[in-house]
Structure formats: C-alpha cells, structure tokens
Amino acid sequence: METKPTRRGSKQKMAVLDATKRLSNHPTAEDIFFKAKEEIVSISFSTVYRNLGILVKEKELIPISGPGSEIHYDHVINNHCHIQCRVCGKVRDMNVPAVDFSGILPSDASGFTVDGVCVTFTGTCRDCQVETDTKGEQK
Amino acid sequence: METKPTRRGSKQKMAVLDATKRLSNHPTAEDIFFKAKEEIVSISFSTVYRNLGILVKEKELIPISGPGSEIHYDHVINNHCHIQCRVCGKVRDMNVPAVDFSGILPSDASGFTVDGVCVTFTGTCRDCQVETDTKGEQK
DNA sequence: ATTCATAATAGGAACTATTCCTAATATAAA
DNA sequence: TTTATATTAGGAATAGTTCCTATTATGAAT
Numbered sequence: 001m002e003t004k005p006t007r008r009g010s011k012q013k014m015a016v017l018d019a020t021k022r023l024s025n026h027p028t029a030e031d032i033f034f035k036a037k038e039e040i041v042s043i044s045f046s047t048v049y050r051n052l053g054i055l056v057k058e059k060e061l062i063p064i065s066g067p068g069s070e071i072h073y074d075h076v077i078n079n080h081c082h083i084q085c086r087v088c089g090k091v092r093d094m095n096v097p098a099v100d101f102s103g104i105l106p107s108d109a110s111g112f113t114v115d116g117v118c119v120t121f122t123g124t125c126r127d128c129q130v131e132t133d134t135k136g137e138q139k
Numbered sequence: 140m141e142t143k144p145t146r147r148g149s150k151q152k153m154a155v156l157d158a159t160k161r162l163s164n165h166p167t168a169e170d171i172f173f174k175a176k177e178e179i180v181s182i183s184f185s186t187v188y189r190n191l192g193i194l195v196k197e198k199e200l201i202p203i204s205g206p207g208s209e210i211h212y213d214h215v216i217n218n219h220c221h222i223q224c225r226v227c228g229k230v231r232d233m234n235v236p237a238v239d240f241s242g243i244l245p246s247d248a249s250g251f252t253v254d255g256v257c258v259t260f261t262g263t264c265r266d267c268q269v270e271t272d273t274k275g276e277q278k
Numbered sequence: 279a280t281t282c283a284t285a286a287t288a289g290g291a292a293c294t295a296t297t298c299c300t301a302a303t304a305t306a307a308a
Numbered sequence: 309t310t311t312a313t314a315t316t317a318g319g320a321a322t323a324g325t326t327c328c329t330a331t332t333a334t335g336a337a338t
Contacts, residue, residue: 012315028295046296085251092248095247096243104260108234110231110232111265112260118259118261123251123252123255181288183289208295208324
C-alpha cells in the first residue's frame with residue numbers, strides 16, 4: 001500500500017517540531033511548550049510531552065539528558081556531542097567527533113544490544129564563569 | 140566500630156558510602172537508602188541524598204545520568220563508560236575506553252570550561268530482550 | 279564533667295519534571 | 309452523515325529530589 005493517509009502530522013505535533021527547530025538550541029519541554037503556544041494558544045503540556053515522545057521515536061528529535069534533571073531536545077539528529085553547564089543547565093553542541101558505537105561488540109556490552117550513545121560533557125559556560133568571578137565564589 | 144567519629148565522616152555518611160560500595164552496581168538513591176537502612180534503621184531519605192551530594196563533591200562517588208530520570212551512583216571513580224537499559228533502567232560498566240576530555244580545547248567548548256564527561260550508551264539488556272521476545276513484540 | 283556552638287540528623291512538606299487518565303473533539307473513511 | 313479512531317486539553321497523579329525545621333550528636337573550651 002502507498003502512503004497511508006493517517007493523521008501523521010497534527011497541527012499540534014507540527015507546532016511542537018517547529019518550535020523545537022525555531023528555538024534551535026536544545027530547548028526543554030517547557031521552552032517548547034511556550035514557543036508552541038505562540039502558534040496554538042490552547043496547546044497543553046501533555047500534548048507537548050506526548051508529541052515529543054512520538055517525535056523521538058520517529059527520530060525527528062533526539063533527547064539529551066545530562067547532570068540536570070530536565071531533558072533537552074535537539075532537532076539536529078546527526079551523531080554529535082553536547083556540553084551542559086552545571087550552573088545554569090544550558091546545553092550547547094561540541095565540536096568534537098561523536099563516539100561511534102557501530103563497532104561496539106556484544107561482549108563489550110555484557111549482553112546488551114546497543115542502539116545509541118549520549119556523550120555529555122559538563123562544565124561551566126562563559127556567562128556563569130563571569131557570575132562566579134563577580135561573586136568571588138569557589139564552591 | 141569503635142573508631143572515634145569525626146565530623147568529617149558521620150555514621151550515616153559512612154553507611155551511605157558503604158552501601159554504595161556493597162551494592163557495587165550503580166545503585167540509585169533508593170537502593171542505597173534501603174541498603175544503608177540495614178546498618179542504621181533510622182536513616183532518612185534526606186540524609187542519604189545530602190550525603191550522596193557531599194560524597195560526589197568529595198569525589199568519592201560519581202553520579203551517572205542517562206535517558207531515565209533517576210541518578211545512579213558509582214563508587215568506581217576512574218574514567219569509564221556506562222550502558223543503560225532503556226526498558227528496565229539497569230546500568231552496567233562498558234569495556235570500551237572512556238572519552239578523554241583532557242585534550243578538549245576551550246574553543247571546542249564555545250567558552251565553556253570542561254570538567255567532566257559522561258558517556259552513556261543505551262540499549263536493551265539481556266533480560267529485557269528475553270521478555271520482549273516472549274511477548275513477541277518489536278517496537 | 280558541664281557548657282557551648284555548631285554540624286548533622288529524621289521526618290515530612292514542597293517542588294519539579296514527567297506521565298497518566300478521561301471526557302471531549304477532530305479527522306478520515308465508508 | 310455516520311462511524312471508528314486518533315488526538316486533544318486539562319488536570320490529577322507519580323517519581324525523584326530538594327528544602328525546611330525542630331531535635332540530636334559532637335568536639336572544643338572551660
């Protein structure tokens with residue numbers, strides 16, 4: 001059968017994807033919610049979460065999780081690394097080659113099948129370095 | 140034990156560290172709480188969390204965060220990779236060389252200072268593969 | 279040993295991110 | 309138009325973690 005005319009792209013789902021792309025720098029679900037609200041005022045948080053989950057399964061987005069509890073989303077789906085600021089939680093891309101997990105042997109993974117890898121560096125972003133300096137802190 | 144208790148290592152803090160070591164395989168705060176309870180019945184969740192935070196700062200433990208929301212803790216503090224099962228959340232060590240971030244240039248990190256890296260592979264552990272097969276699923 | 283200042287505690291409330299539930303609505307196919 | 313089903317908004321529920329507070333334990337100084 002050819003293209004099944006199902007509801008593959010509801011307005012809300014498209015709004016979620018668009019919002020993520022327009023924000024462009026690893027937004028959280030909350031960021032995406034407010035951005036999508038600009039298009040569809042009535043959109044709800046659960047709709048955002050549900051569609052984010054769907055878009056991740058469809059490989060339109062990748063989730064990034066680091067030391068913070070929030071999940072960030074990236075519409076750039078090629079294999080690359082991220083760095084997250086320990087202070088403010090901000091996430092940025094890194095210009096270092098991503099880990100290639102295609103060569104990982106089953107034995108290396110102690111019985112696991114491997115389907116992905118998430119490389120997240122941690123550190124302090126420029127803004128937060130400045131703030132720390134200003135306060136003369138060091139903890 | 141009869142060693143003089145100092146402020147630096149309260150009974151509870153030591154119980155938290157011991158529990159993590161005895162569990163040995165990347166326990167969550169909850170796992171550690173119940174294990175530590177075997178030593179100190181009255182220990183509370185907040186004491187576990189507070190001491191886990193302290194132990195991480197003191198570099199006695201490292202926190203592991205992956206696709207799931209829970210933080211796992213590792214008492215093996217040398218640089219190594221982990222793999223987490225998408226289905227059950229289990230974490231295991233990986234026999235692949237860890238990413239060496241000592242050569243990361245500031246320019247690569249777009250103004251960030253880099254202080255660590257977390258490499259977490261994702262996949263499905265043997266147990267969960269079996270369960271999936273049993274159910275005849277494939278998603 | 280008693281007093282004192284303070285570090286650490288237990289317990290629980292509060293918080294945050296996320297998931298779940300349900301009745302209502304929108305959509306495509308018949 | 310009718311029907312079956314996907315999707316929705318809204319809010320309740322959950323899970324993991326942090327925060328708050330009165331109380332207790334500790335080491336130092338008397």
